Amino acid sequence: MIVAAAALVPGQASAQVSPRSPLLDLDRAELRSQIDSRYQSAVQATQASEIKRSADSRFVWAAEAKVQCGIALGYLKSGTRDEASINKCDGFSTRMAQASAPAPVAAAPAPAPGCGVDPSVSxxxxxxxxxxxxxAQATVQQMVASRASCGWTRLAVTGHADRSGSDDYNVGISTRRANNIAAMLENAGVAVSDMTVSGKGESELKIETADGVREPMNRRVEISAQ
Known part of the structure; x- marks a missing residue:
């Protein structure tokens, strides 16, 4: 029996209580099968080349679904139904399925030879x-390779947070995020002197939300060529 995932209202955040999933009404064997199916779909989505890019929200929801469905599966294997992770698994899977591919953009001017890549990734x-x-490791390696082929000299590494914490806390965690990505770039061969690293807290949201909302698209580090 295939059970449809509970629909989420667009814009709702994971900080809010997740709607009760109809999966919770299934027997243990069918529940595990449904959760495993959602987990496998999320894993495949995070590995799909057409989705695995910063501008595609399907990747973010797939990553969230993979984490929560994995947690739910772990509990089920130990004989426990963890309602919170089951609800989130179902909810994020629904948002992944409902999200559409980014709208096509107008053709950009022809890039310089050997440099047909986006100068900014998240x-x-x-x-x-x-x-x-x-x-993140694949994204960092991609940016390092692009820097070499495009001749970019400096990179801006800017951390961001959602609105679920205080202003001071969000500045701190966004700075730590930026420092961690900068360390990955350094390990990949980018000199510290060639990077500008900063944390913006919740001051530059990718998606506008109310205060307290845990919006995955806002929890990010942007790496941009300067």
Missing amino acids: VFFDWNADAPLAE
């Missing part, structure tokens, strides 16, 4: 975490 983070999602 790395995303779990809530209240300063360590990036696992996919």
Whole structure:
């Protein structure tokens, strides 16, 4: 039996109480099957080349779904139904499915030879975490390679936070996020003197939200060529 995931109102944040998922009404075997299916879909989405880019919100929801569905599966394997992770798994999976691909943009002027890449990328983070999602390493390596081929000399590494904490806390965690990504860039061969590292807290949101909202798209570090 396939059970439709509970719909989330666009713009709702994970900080709010997740709606009760109809998956909770299933028996244990069917529940585990449904959670595993959502987990596998999320894993595939985070690895899809057409989704794995900073401008595609499907990647962010897939990453969130992968984490929460993985937690729910872990509990189920130990014989426990963790309602919070099941609700979030179902909710994030729904948002992943509902999110659409970014609208096509007008063709840009022809780039210089060997440099047909975006000069800015984003790395995303779990809530209240300063360590990036696992996919960050590939993004950092991509930026380092682009820097070499495009001849960029300096990089701006700017950390951001959502609005779920105080102003001071968000400045601190956004700065730690930026420092961690800068360390990854340094390990990949970018000199510290070639980077400008800063934390903006919640002052430059990617998606506008009310205070207290845990918006995944706002928990990020932007790496930009200068």
